[in-house]
Amino acid sequence: MRKKAKVDPWSEAIDHGWREARSHAAFRHLRCGPRPLDAGAPSDIRAYIGGEVIYYHPRHRAEASEWAWVFAHCLLHAGFGHLDPRTTRAGNIEQAGRHQHQRQPHPAYRAACCAVVDQYLVTMKIGRRPLEFPLPPGISDEHETAARWRETTVPEGCRRDDPPDFLIVDVEAAQRFDHPRHFAAGLAAAARDALATAGGEHAEHGRRPKRPWDAALGWFVSSYPLLGALAAGMTLVADVDLARTWDISIAAVNAEAGEIYINPLAGLNDEQWRFVLAHEMLHAALRHGERTGARDPHLFNIACDYVVNGWLVEMDVGQMPEGLLHDPDLKGCSAEEVYDRIATDLRRQRKLATLRGRGLGDVLGEPLPRPGTPGRYVDLDEYYRNALVTGLAYHLGGGRGTVPAALEQAIRALDQPPLPWDAQLARWFDEHVPTVDKRRSYARASRRQASTPDIPRPAWTRPEENVRLPTFGVVLDTSGSMDVTLLGKALGAIASYATARDVPRARVVYCDAAAYDAGYLPVEEITRGVRVRG
Template sequence: MHLGFGHLPAAPGAREQPDRYDLAARCVVVNRFLLGFPVGTAPEELPVSYPDGDEERLAARWRAHGLPAAYERCGTAGPGPDQVLVEWLRRWGPVPDRQLAFATALTRTVSAALDLAGGRLDSLDGERLPRRPWERALFVSSYPLLGGIAAGITLVADAELARAHGIRIAAVDPGAGEIYVNPLRTFEDEEWRFILAHEMLHAALRHGDRCGTRDPYLFNIACDYVVNGWLVEMQVGTLPEGLLHDPELAGLSAEEVYDRVAGDLRRMRRLATPRGKGAGDVLGGPLRPAGDYVDLDEFYRRGLSRGLDLHQAQRRGFLPGGLVAEIRALSHPPLPWDARLARWFDEFVPRPEPVRTYARPARRQASTPGIPRAGRYFPPEEVARCTFGVVLDTSGSMGVTLLGKALGAIASYAESRDVPAARVVFCDAAPYDAGYLPVTEIAGRVRVHGRGGTVLQPGIDLLRRAEDFPATAPVLVITDGWCDVLRVRGEHAYLIPRGSRLPFTPRGPVFEVS
C-alpha cells in the first residue's frame, strides 16, 4: 500500500529519506485505509482508530505540536523505519509509476464489480467459466491441426482491456501469445470456434511479420479473406456475420489478394476485421506485460507442423492446398541473409589460386636443407582479379547497426576467401573514391554525415570506369533505400535493412539485414 499511495516513488539520483513525522503519517494513512477492507486482522499493539487527514496535513500538525506516542510505531519495522528510499538505477529499466498502476487496477476492479453485479462478467478477474464457448480444449480434442497452437496461447477475456484498445470481437498478439476476446459479445459456440481459429492462424502464419512495406491494415484485410476462406472450406465452426469472405478469392495467397484489394482503397477502408473497422486484428505490441522469452518462429512452426502431422495421422479429412503449402513453407524457413550473402561471394568472387615456384623457398625448407621444396605465392595479376567493389551509402539516414553487420559479414567472408582488398567508393552528395582497402579497415574509414538521402549512380559509374578495377568483378551496394534509381552493369547485389525497399526494380539479389 505504501507503493500504491506514492509514498516511495522511484526516481534516479540521490534520495532524501523521510523524517519520523512523515513515516508515522504515511503509516497512519495506510492502516486507516486497510481498516475499511477485510484484509486480515490488525495486530493488537496497533491503535483501534486513526485521525483524519492526508499525509502532509498529519505530518505538519505533528511537527508543530509533537508526535503522539500511539502513532509513533505504526509501521511494520518496529522502532525502525519501514520505508527506505534508494536510487533507481538506469539498468533496471524505465522508472515505474506505481501510484498510477494502483489507481488503474483499483478502477478496473470497481468496474469489474459493477459488471459482475450486472451479470456481464462471470468473475471479478474476467476469467471465463469452463462452459464458455471459447474454451481451448475444443481445439485440443476436436481439431488437432490447431491443438498445438491452442495449447500454447492464452485467452484474455477482459472487458476493460477490450474497451480501452477498441477490440470489437477479438484480436491476437503473436509476440505475447495471447488472444484478446471481448466477453460482452455474444456468439454461438460454432461462431466462437471460427473466431478463435481465425486468430490462431493469423499468429501461426506470422501475418504481422509478412506485411513488410505493405499497408498493415490492407494486408490484414487480405489475410482475413484468405484465412476465412480456408476455415469455411474446412468447415471449422460457422462464419459469423460481418467477417470477410469472398469465394472468388479462393486459392489465392495473401500477397495476391493484397494486390487486388489495394486497387479499391475507398471500399476496402470501410471493411472491418474482428477487431473493428479501420483496425487490424494482428496487434503490433503486447497489451499486457511481457512474459518469458521464447523463439516465436520455432514455437509457431513446431505447433503447426505437429498439428498437421497429427491431423493426417488421424485421417481427419482433407485440408485446403494453400494452407498445407503455407505450413510446409514454415517448416523450411528461408536462409538468413548472411548465409545467402556467403553463397553470393562463393559464386561471383573468385578465390586467388597460389602458384608453386622454386624461386620462393617453402616455409618448411629449413627442416630438409638437402631437399628443395617449392614455395607458394599469389601473383599480382591473380590478386587483382580476385576482388570486388563496394559502393557504400554514407548519408545521415544510414544506421550504425546496418553498417556494423554488413561490413562485419563482408570482412569475414573476404578473409575466408583470401581476398586481400576491395575497391571502395563512399557516396553522399558526391562520390569519394577510397581506392583499394583491406576489408577489415573499411569500417574504420566510414564517416556517416549528411541529412539522409544520397545519389549512388555517380559512385557506380566511377567504379566501372576505373582502369584498375576488373570489368568482371562484382559490385556490392550498401544502402538504406533512400537513394536514386540505379543502373548497374555486370554482377551486383544490394544490402538493405529489413523492411526497407529500393525505389526501383533491382536486377541483382537483395539481402535484407535483420
C-alpha cells in the same frame, strides 16, 4: 446484574434498510450518508436528500425492506443529477428549501423525477415499494415530462402531496459532490459484477462453468490437432473494459504476447467462437503482423482475413460469424496476391471490417496493457513454427481430413529455416556478379610443356582484350549491432567472393548515425583490414 438495553426494532429496521441499499454496487461510490431529523419534525416527512446527507424521520414506522427502497430512491435522485441546478430549467426550481443554499423543485418537476427514479428502481430490485407510493407511469425523460405537466397538470397517479424528497443545491456544491460521476462509476462496477456472475467467477467452491470461448479453445486442444499445440500456448483475455477501450468488436490478437483479446459481449455461440479463435491463432502463427513490410497495415490485415477465412470455411472449422470477409474467387491466393488486388480500391477496402471492427486491424503490433501480464521469454518464431508443423503432422497422420493446399504450403514454408547470411551473400554474388568467361584456345602451350612444342594442346585462357570488370557497393552497419568478430567475418567473406570473381575494387559505406563513404577500395586492402568508422 444489569439488564441489557432493549433494542428498538424500528431503529434496527432503519439500519438494515440503509445497509441493504448502500450495499448495491451502483451506489458503491456515492458519498452520501443518513442522518436522523429532530423528533419534532413534521410527520409527513419520511426521508429526503440534500447535498451529501439523507435526512430521515426516526419515528416513522416501516420495515427494513421499505426503508431500503426509500434510501435507494433518494440515492438515485443524486445519481441522476436531480440535485444539480445545471441539469434542469430555471422554472423547475422554486423557493428556498429547508436548509440554506438549497431550493425545492417545482411539483411537476418533482413528480417527473420521482416517476423516472421509481421506474429505474423496479429494475434494481432493492427493497419493497411502500404502498402509499404510486406505481411508476413509465416515462423516459423527466425534463420533457415536467415541461408537459407544467403546461397541463400532473396526473392523479403521479401527484405527490408530501414534501419533496430531494432538494436542489447550488452550483458550487453540485460541482463538489459530483454525484452523477460517482454513480456512473458504480454502474460500471455493477456491470462488471453482473458479467462476472454470469461467467461463473463467483460460483461456489471456485468451480467456474466454462464460458463459450474457453470451451472453444479447449476443443482445439482435445479434438483438432492442427491448431491444438497453438491453442495450448495461447491466453484468452476476456475483459469488457479492455475491449471497450481499444474498440475490439469481437476479437484481436498479439503474437508477441500470445494473447487473444475478446469481447465477452460479442454474443457468439460455441461454433462461432471456434471460428474466431482459429482465425486469430492463424494470424499469430503465420506472423501476419511481421509480414506487412512496407504495405498498408490495415489493407494487409484485410488481405490476410480473406485468406484465413477462406481456409477455415474450406476446412469447416466452426461457423463464420456474419459480416466477416470471404470471397470464393480468392481461393488459393496468398495474402500478398490478395493485397495487390484490393490495393486499387482504397476507399472501398477501408470500409471493410475485421474481427476488431471497421477500419481497425485485429493483428495488434503490441500487447495491450493490463495488470499482471508476464512477458514471454521464448523464441516466438520457433514456437509458432514448431506448433504449426507438429500440428500439421498430427492432423494429416490422424486422418482428420485434408488441409487447403495454400495453408499447407504456408506451414511447410515456416519449417524451412532461413539461409545463413554467408549463404545468402554467395547467392547474391552468383546472381549479380558474373564470373569472367574463359575461352578454348589451341595456341602454344606454356614453357612447362616446351618439351613437345610441335604438339598443339587445348587449354583454358582468358581473353586478352579489354573488358569491363564488375564492381559492387557494401553498406556496413557500424552502429554497434554487429560486434567486431561478425564485422570481420563479413569483410572477409566479401573480399573472398570478390577475389573469386575478379572484382578489383568495391565501394564501402559505413552507416552509423550518419553515412561515411570510404570510396572504392581495392579488394586486397579489404582483405588486409580497413579502418572502420562509426
